[in-house]
Amino acid sequence: MSPAGGGREKRRHIRKDFYSYIEGVVHGSTFYATIQNLSLGGMCFEVDYPFRSGLHLRLMFKVLDAQQRPIEVKARVVWAQPLHMLFYRVGVIFTELSPKAKHIIKAYISALEIEPEKGVTGADKYPLLFTPFRISNLTLKNRLTLAPMFRGYADQDGTVSRTLIDSYREAALGGAGMIVVANAVVDRSGVMVSRVIRVDQDRFIPGLAKLAKAIKSSGAVACLQINHAGRWAKVDKPLAPSAARMQLPNELSILDGIRMTLSDRYHMRLVNSFFFALLRCRHGMTLEQIHFIKKCYGEAALRARKAGFDMVELHGATGYLLLQFLSPRLNRRSDGYGGSLENRMRFPLEVVETVSESVGQDFPIGYRFMADELLAGGLHVKEAKIFANKLEKLGIAYISVTAGSYESFFLRHVMNQTRKEGYANSLAAEIKAAVSSTPVITTGRIIRPAFAEEIxxxxxxxxxxxARTLFADPLWPNKVFEGREKNILFCNCCNACLLCVIKDEPVICSMWDKSKRTNINIQLKQEKKK
Incomplete structure (x- = not known):
């Protein structure tokens, strides 16, 4: 084997052979990667872990749906090619391959040459994925949802742009049963980045109405996620449950993770944002501010309903305001909104109640749910299960499980953990066991339809x-349904989209062809001139 060409277009072509994840061990440390090319002699994979030639690895992977257990091989690195500061392409040769492993790899290679059986659809192969599902009073045509992912396609003032409408229309036409539009801000004090959607004034309703209509007319349920950034907002005096306090061991490990992961150009942006969040949060929210923000959530949800959305989702994850109140690491209030879990749950639960009163009982409310912050002293699954039970008692329509926050995302062990296929599935299973009937959505590095069906x-x-799976290829659901899995542009977990967010730029995907990547920025610039 030899390294692939350096061009990005060439790398995307190779990605068509992607089929599975790989788990490896080097110097006693576990890493996760995505298989790119595979033969009896060796393989090529992509990983966010620096390698050098000559390293000896132990690799475990599954490439056939029928495999009960991963095969294990020994390999040696023969070349390593950096793609950008977050990602590497690595070529290895197998130094030890069992007869069973040879048989499975041969079967995999043979399967690539076989055309799909005519007349066999995704509904035949993956019956659960393509079964209709009911959420409250809404029926989804299948069990596939577009999870919220920030795109940065709104106009600078927060108005819905044509580019944003086209992007979500494409996702709806791709076959997902529900489309969750990410991160609509409920008040100007909660704006965290440029080009974020706003829903804090009536003047935004017409644009949101066009967006909802585009999604629904394309065959999907339309859901608007509403949010307040809290301490991460780009304002002079961010709102937070408590004044920020430097916790030196935690903060140093976070900053070291950022430094190790990103180049100077990028990590300084994150470090600045991190320290600004600490330095500007000098006071906790007053009771008047708490009541005002609850009212903002209710009014924002009502605007979403007036715009024609089928439901709303409250963003209680990633590190934003609702999670900040829930987290014992961030909420150090001494009144009825802090301290015990019961008190820390009070604000997010009151927001749910306020929204429900505003929109009415017949309008479903979902919740983007943090199962584990993946940080010392943060919210963990034991308390999260109690919170999930409280949400169910309030009649929440669904719980969308995720893990990790802005502080933990760049820790080396967390980055490695979140590269694992379905890294949040065990957490989702625990939350599902904690509720009696509330539907649970699992997210987190789910790319293969066979794996989704297995869940x-x-x-x-x-x-x-x-999220990223449908951002890379919005037609994923339709391609799976039609038996065209070989034509899918699989997300390669390269984090190019994340770098766009760090740079505060419109988000693009490295898997898209060059014209599509270029056109996004051209379209947004043209709309700005109008």
């Missing part, structure tokens, strides 16, 4: 949330 079969979740 549903094992009853770990009720629905599958796909």
């Amino acid at each position: 549903l079969k094992d009853n770990k979740a009720d629905l599958i949330g796909l």
Whole structure:
């Protein structure tokens, strides 16, 4: 084997052979990667872990749906090619391959040459994925949902742009049963980045109405996620449950993770944002501010309903305001909104109640749910399960499970953990076990349809949330349904989209062809001139 060409277009072509994840061990440390090319002699994979030639690895992977257990091989690195500061392409030769492993790899290679059986659809192959599912008073045509992922396509003032409408229309036409539009801000004090959607004034309703209509007319349920950034907002005096306090061991490990992961150009942006969040949060929210923001959530949800959305989702994850109140690491209030878990749950639960009163009982409310912050002293699954039970008692329409926050995302062990296929599935299963009937959506690095079907079969979740997967290829659901899996542009987990967010630029995907990547920025610039 030899390294692929350096061009990005060439790398995308190679990605068509992607089929599975790989788990490896080097110097006693575990890493996760995506298989790119595979033969009896060796393989090529992509990983966010620096390698050098000559390293000896132990690799475990599954490439056939029928495999009960991963095969294990020994390999040696023969070349390593950096793609950008977050990602490497690595070529290895197998130094030890068992007869069973040879048989499985041969079967995999042979399967690539076989055309799909005519007349066999995704509904035949993956019956659970393409079964209709009911959320409250809404029926989804299948169990595939577009999980919220920030795109940065709104106009600078927060108005819905044509580019944003086209992007979500494309996702709806791709076949997902529900489309969750990410991160609509409920008040100007909660704006965290440029080109974020706003829903804090009536003047935004007409644009949101066009967006909802585009999604619904394309065959999907339309859901608007509403949010307040709290301490991460780009304002002079961010709102937060408590004044920020430097916790030196935690903060140093976070900053070291950022430094190790990103180049100077990027890591300084994050470090600045991190320190600004600490330095500007000098006071906790007053009771008047708490009541005002609850009212903002209710009014924002009502605007979403007036615009024609079928439901709203409250963003209670990633590190934003609702999670900040829930987290014992960030909420150090001494009144009825802090301290015990019961008190820390009070604000997000009151927001749910306020929204429900505003929109009415017949308008479903979902919740983007943090199962584990993956940080010392943060919210963990034991408390999260109690919170999930409280949400169910309030009649929440669904719980969309995720893990990790802005502070933990760049820790080396967390980055490695979140590269694992379905890294949040075990957490989703625990949350599902904690509630009696509320539907649970699992998210987090779900790329293969066979794996998604397996999650549903094992009853770990009720629905599958796909964010980057559908951003890379919005037609994923239709291609799977039509038996065209070989034509899917699989997300390669390269984090190019994340770098766009760090740079505060419109988000693009490295898997797209060059014209599509270029056109996004051209379209947004043209709309700005109008």
